[in-house]
Amino acid sequence: MTETQQESIFQDWLRQHKGLLFKIIRAYAFEPYDRDDLFQEIAVQVWRSVPKFRGESAVTTWLYRIALNTALRWKSQERKHVDHAQPVPHSGLVLFEETNAQNERIEWLYKEISSLNEIERSLCLLLLDEFSYKEMADILGISESNVAVKIHRIKNHLTNKSKYFNYEI
C-alpha cells in the first residue's frame, strides 16, 4: 500500500467515523488538552493500522478496537494535568469544542459512564452503539458469559443512577 492510499483511506475513515472516535474521547478524557492528546494518539494509531486492515471485520469494529485499546493505554500513562481554569485557544489544539450548546441528558449520561471503571466504560460504549455480545467478546478478548455478567452490572448501575436524574424522553 502506498502512502497516498494509506492517507486517503485514513481521511475517509476520519470523515465517516469521527463521531465514533469523539464518543470514546469524551468518555475517557475530560479536559480540552487531554481530549486533544487522546485524539491525536488515537488518530496516529488509526493511521498506522490502515495497512493492517484486511476487511475481516466492519470498519466501525476495527476503529472501536483501536480507539478503545489506545484509550486504555493512554489512561495507564503518567501525564501532567494542567489547570484548565483559563479558556483554551483553538489555535493550539487539533481537536476543539465546536459548540457550547450542551445537551443536558447526554451530559448526564457521559457523567455516569465516566464513573464506571475503564473496562466497564468500554463495554458501555459498545453496548450503547449496539454491538452484539459476540462482537464485544471479540473486541475485548473475553468470553461472552463474562461480557453478559459485566453488562448486567453496568445496566443496573446506570438504571439506579437514573433515579436521581430528572429527565424527559
Add this chain to the structure above:
Amino acid sequence: MKFEDMKKIWDEQAQEQVYAINEEKLHDNIRSRKRSTSQLVNRIELFLIGVNGFVGAGLLTLNVIDREKGLFYGLALGIVLMAMAVLIVIWRNRRLKDEKKFDRTMLGDLEHAISNATYQARLSHVMLLMVIPVFAFTILAAWLEQKPIEVLAVIALLFVAATVLGRWEHRSIHVKRKKRLVAMRDMLVG
C-alpha cells in the same frame, strides 16, 4: 429510566457536532510522530546499547593501548559495560520476537502493554543496579590515582543523585504504570 431510554439519549448525539478537527495540524502531527522512533522502549534500548557499548569499548581500548597507564579497574569497568550492552541486545531480540504473540483484542493489547511495562521496569531496575559496580570502579580508580578527597566526594554525590533519580523513575513511572495496567487486565478478566 430503562436502559432503552438511555439508548435514545445516546442516539441524540448523531444530531450534534460537539468537536471539530484542525485537519492541517493533525496531518503535521501524524507526520512528525511517524518520523520519530516508534516506541519509548525502543529508544531506551538503543540509547543504553549505544552508551554502554561506546563507553565500554572506549575504556577497553584506552586501557589496552596504554598498558603502562592502564588500570585493572578501567579494564574491568569496560568489560562490565560491554557485557551490559550485549545483554541488552539479547533482551531486545527476545522482546522483538515476543511482540507477535499478542492478539489484537483488548486483552491481548493489555497483555502486550504489561509485557512492555514489565520489560521497562526490569531495564530500569538493572540500570539502577549497574550504578553500584560503576560507582565502585570509578571511586576506586580515583582513590588509587590519589585524587583529592573533594573529587571523591563529588563523584559520590553524583552517583547518589543518579541513584535517587533512577529510583524515582523506576517506582513512579515504570512500576506504577505496570500496576495500573495489571489492575485494568484484572478488571477485564475478573
